[in-house]
Amino acid sequence: MSVRNVLSLIITLALYGTVSEVSAYDPSPNIGTAEGSCADVIFDAFTPAPFSHEKKNEVAPQSEFSFLATKATLTNSIKVKIKDETVPVTMTTMHNGILVKGKLPKTAKGYIRLEVFARGATGCDKAEGWLLKVKD
Secondary structure: OOHHHHHHHHHHHHHHHHHHHHHHOOOOOOOOOOOOOOOOOOEEEEEOOOOOOOOOOOEOOOOEEEEEEOOOEOHHHOEEEEOOEEEOEEEEEEOOEEEEEEEOOOOOOEEEEEEEEEEEOOOOEEEEEEEEEEOO
16 A cells, blocks of 8 residues: 555545544533523512621511512422521512512521522523521
8 A cells, every 4th residue: 555545545534534523413402501501590689688798787577578580480480498498479470570579487587598499491490599687
């Protein structure tokens, strides 16, 4: 075999290997994309405002709270908890998302974290929350 034939064979195999790998490449759908993540599931407009050491803001016992969830959130999947206690909430669909309202339970005292759990339309799970300080 001549050097020319060997080089031709190497180039042909290299090109064939590149083309076959590219054509065989089939990425799993939605991995690493906004569709596969919870990028569209957002919780926002938390009321009362989260606790801050600078502002020293506190809330009254049994205060009402609310937040907005984007339209990408499945309404029936929204759950709010404080220290493993599920807090009842009402949900109202609005033009810009879902308004979620509730009331702090009697057991909520001192520093608490309102935890929000929900599922997105793509099947992803999202968890977020905010810190409050309940007045004694």
